[in-house]
Amino acid sequence: MKLLKWFSVMVVFMIFVLSIGIYILVSERNFDSESKALFTEKHPLPPNDGQNTSSLRAKYFGTSTILFNDGAQSILIDGFFSRPSLSTILFRDFEPLPTSDIDAILSDAGISDLQTVAVVHSHHDHAMDSTCIANSQGAILAGSPSTMNISCKGEVVKEQFVVDFRDSTETSMTQVFGNYTLTFIKSKHSPTEGAAAELLGIGQPIHSLITPPLGIRAYAEGQSYSILIEHDKGNVLVHASAGFLPDVLLSELQDKRIDWLFLGVANIKEDYVNDYFAHTVAPARAKYIVPVHWDDFTRSSSETLYPARAIFGDFSLEIELLANWLQKSEQQGRINKTHLVLMNMGDEVSISASQ
Numbered sequence: 001m002k003l004l005k006w007f008s009v010m011v012v013f014m015i016f017v018l019s020i021g022i023y024i025l026v027s028e029r030n031f032d033s034e035s036k037a038l039f040t041e042k043h044p045l046p047p048n049d050g051q052n053t054s055s056l057r058a059k060y061f062g063t064s065t066i067l068f069n070d071g072a073q074s075i076l077i078d079g080f081f082s083r084p085s086l087s088t089i090l091f092r093d094f095e096p097l098p099t100s101d102i103d104a105i106l107s108d109a110g111i112s113d114l115q116t117v118a119v120v121h122s123h124h125d126h127a128m129d130s131t132c133i134a135n136s137q138g139a140i141l142a143g144s145p146s147t148m149n150i151s152c153k154g155e156v157v158k159e160q161f162v163v164d165f166r167d168s169t170e171t172s173m174t175q176v177f178g179n180y181t182l183t184f185i186k187s188k189h190s191p192t193e194g195a196a197a198e199l200l201g202i203g204q205p206i207h208s209l210i211t212p213p214l215g216i217r218a219y220a221e222g223q224s225y226s227i228l229i230e231h232d233k234g235n236v237l238v239h240a241s242a243g244f245l246p247d248v249l250l251s252e253l254q255d256k257r258i259d260w261l262f263l264g265v266a267n268i269k270e271d272y273v274n275d276y277f278a279h280t281v282a283p284a285r286a287k288y289i290v291p292v293h294w295d296d297f298t299r300s301s302s303e304t305l306y307p308a309r310a311i312f313g314d315f316s317l318e319i320e321l322l323a324n325w326l327q328k329s330e331q332q333g334r335i336n337k338t339h340l341v342l343m344n345m346g347d348e349v350s351i352s353a354s355q
């Protein structure tokens, strides 16, 4: 009898501890005053940026959704606006927002003549909305065969540029889209293991055409890329997923000038960042670095982003690791002076060629 009582108490205690753990992992987070100061004081936008409408501008929408606009033509990296909630992506099927809603967001953002929607890999937070956006805007969808297999609620992609390194020894593919020359560079997804890797189809393709609404398992990774954007006004590297292939960026970028680097920092850890930054930040040698994919992509807002829940990362730690590495590397002469810039929802910066 005594043993049964003791056992019952232990079970209740373990359920209690487990519940607390799950609550901490999945509960919503907000910025504290110290995190807010990172945006306003430590890593603010460069002064007067976004004011010059004749420049090449980059507007940020969270995760790795970035709209580049030179006033005449635009390109969009990873059009992801639907941002379904955590409970939806864990327990339900989901689909893109109505195309008219996304078109309205892009119209408000001042989009002009969209040339391409370029997608870094096929997970829902990068690719799910992209076919709908490309078709609606008359743009070319650029990405892996898996990305091409995500239909817009049944409508297949109308114009496509397929990037596929599976049967190739090459590590890059270049294509001109209007005023923008894009080079897709073979890369790797951020480190994801065990059940999460299984759930997210890491290294797996989307084998055939899929039609949302679908559960998260349907949106497998496909292949992952960095995207180099070359434009008369300035050059940008978008490295959205926090993985890397050793020395690939070093050999692909060589002496190319990169003015701005948009760098994925989702869930990076202390024991990983030295290698990660050495194979991404160091070869890019960008003057400005914008961390991306630090936000909670399961919360929607037109006004602000929120820091990721513990299950997806640690915003303050990710920014601190990057800032510390940059400072140390500058002191050691491994990289030139770099400006770390934090962008929030709807923030815009001007891209110009560094001296």
Ligand SMILES: [Zn+2]
Pocket (backbone or CB within 6 Å): 121, 123, 189, 241
């Ligand atoms: Zn992913």
